[in-house]
């Protein structure tokens with residue numbers, strides 16, 4: 027474990043090695059065409075990585091939330107086409123927090139589940155409504171549906187076979203399916219305290235911040251490498267100051283995004299970290315915008331092709347930026363927090379974060 | 385390049401609280417016109433008070449009057465002072481860089497002569513780098529120091545010298561042997577020069593708003609004794625580069641508009657404006673939180689004995705641009721004709737930001753030069 031970040035170094039090394047082997051440009055491309063990547067998923071599942079941060083006695087792999095977020099950062103860094111966040115820190119978390127069994131296969135969740143209605147009788151829940159943008163629903167073994175029933179947060183562990191699934195995608199070609207629940211019946215149970223639609227939204231945002239930090243860093247590195255290889259006017263284009271500006275701006279955004287995601291992860295691993303997560307998602311959203319612009323520009327036409335891998339990262343970033351809250355949602359949340367501190371408390375919020383809000 | 389997240393320890397948090405209590409006591413909000421970052425007013429009495437608490441030259445060794453504190457401790461003090469808009473101008477340069485230069489390269493005699501006085505908050509220093517024909521291309525400086533029996537005779541001109549008219553000393557980068565072909569970095573040395581020396585003339589260069597901030601300093605046969613040469617003759621370029629690394633990446637590069645933003649919130653509270661500015665405040669606190677964490681991690685890295693020059697250049701380049709972006713966002717959102725003599729403190733501060741902040745991405749090395757420095761350190765690194 028490195029003292030500074032609290033992340034198990036072995037997690038970083040092993041996950042990085044694994045993804046380097048199984049997520050090359052071609053396999054990520056193939057996954058997009060096929061709408062799934064069963065081999066990548068099974069290699070990933072074999073290591074137990076999807077279930078890090080879920081207690082072993084609940085069917086998880088143990089480890090901390092920090093370790094799980096480090097895996098997500100590497101999922102982003104390698105554009106791994108798998109429902110890693112959904113199966114672990116989101117869906118796995120929901121199932122484990124409500125006493126459900128963790129299935130052997132992928133799990134997904136409803137990022138926009140507010141319009142689902144539920145009626146409960148005994149330990150069964152009957153669901154109605156349609157939910158859009160559900161990641162990887164088509165390959166999920168369970169959908170962990172979080173709903174509030176009479177003020178109590180409950181999770182139903184739904185078998186996707188009981189739903190109608192319409193395949194849809196995001197801008198990166200990752201599955202974001204439409205799921206129609208009408209009439210689906212599933213076992214349901216109440217969540218432990220602290221697990222509710224609000225905390226789920228924040229956790230979703232945290233998962234995206236980690237993925238995005240990884241993808242931005244990879245983009246920045248690809249851009250440095252490409253511009254040092256590409257020769258124009260008799261020298262590497264990276265020697266031109268106008269290009270160096272793009273390199274520096276890309277690297278800054280990568281550093282800022284990773285710092286934000288890791289700091290938010292550190293705080294979330296300790297307790298409520300609403301401020302840090304909101305700030306991290308807003309920062310990674312905006313960093314994604316600036317970094318994709320700089321990195322694409324420095325690549326010239328090559329970055330606009332399917333043949334060159336930049337798009338695996340840029341298209342994911344454009345999609346993830348909008349998942350679990352775009353810029354407006356988080357600016358608003360943070361703005362309310364800031365304004366409610368008043369002028370005297372404003373800087374204390376910048377330095378103290380969630381600790382001054384609670 | 386890696387910015388590792390770090391956080392303040394219990395002791396560091398308690399220092400932060402002490403500084404906040406001190407400021408609340410000395411400069412309660414409403415009692416002073418906040419300064420905009422490091423372009424702060426010079427208030428020697430305030431510097432002396434800070435020094436009494438051990439907060440000037442605090443990272444210097446106890447032996448020389450300092451407090452043996454860390455770069456992170458200094459970060460905390462500087463951060464609180466700047467966000468408060470405190471008048472730290474008198475000791476600013478000595479605290480940030482000159483003290484370090486004298487400690488690192490100076491003689492025993494120079495350390496004894498200058499460091500305790502710096503740590504007491506007494507001595508104000510200027511920076512003598514730029515010349516009329518040498519800005520970004522600093523190594524081309526041509527102000528000459530010629531050896532005499534027991535010292536040096538200086539002729540030439542330094543320019544843009546902030547605070548020369550109020551400070552006591554400056555460290556000058558001078559040519560002590562003629563420029564050799566192809567190696568302009570050789571033959572440069574750093575000399576400590578008394579700003580009251582005979583033959584040294586200080587003429588104001590009015591700032592664009594008419595204020596007196598920087599100066600032209602001309603040397604006409606100015607004598608400087610041998611004992612004022614800092615470090616080894618001919619090593620000036622190396623020393624100067626080291627000195628500039630202290631200038632970069634700290635809170636002075638991203639906090640300058642904070643007191644303006646804080647004042648906006650104070651004035652908007654309870655008015656219609658409060659809703660208008662709310663989302664903007666969300667964005668601002670997020671970005672300040674993020675950049676602060678990067679900057680703090682640079683300070684932590686310095687305390688492990690590293691010289692994170694690439695990291696600090698990246699933070700400075702980003703931070704100074706961010707300062708300007710903040711001002712642009714305020715101007716964009718708040719549709720008033722703000723004026724420098726308005727009754728509203730926020731308007732006065734904003735007007736000052738608009739007029740003076742173009743300099744933030746120029747002073748201490750332009751962002752264009754910083755990008756060249758930083759990009760050389762970027763490599764396609766592993767995850």
Ligand SMILES: Cc1cc2nc3c(=O)[nH]c(=O)nc-3n(C[C@H](O)[C@H](O)[C@H](O)COP(=O)(O)OP(=O)(O)OC[C@H]3O[C@@H](n4cnc5c(N)ncnc54)[C@H](O)[C@@H]3O)c2cc1C
Pocket residue numbers: 267510511512513514515518519520521543544545546547598743744746747748749750751752753
């Ligand atoms: C408020 C303020 C206070 C200052 N205080 C001091 C002080 O106390 N002491 C002191 O010594 N100096 C001081 N300076 C001077 C400062 O260090 C210089 O302004 C700075 O180094 C740039 O030099 P220059 O102004 O001559 O610009 P120039 O070097 O003439 O540059 C003009 C433009 O060309 C660009 N440029 C130049 N060379 C290159 C290149 N190789 N590649 C790309 N772009 C390039 C620059 O980035 C800039 O945009 C101060 C400046 C300001 C604004």
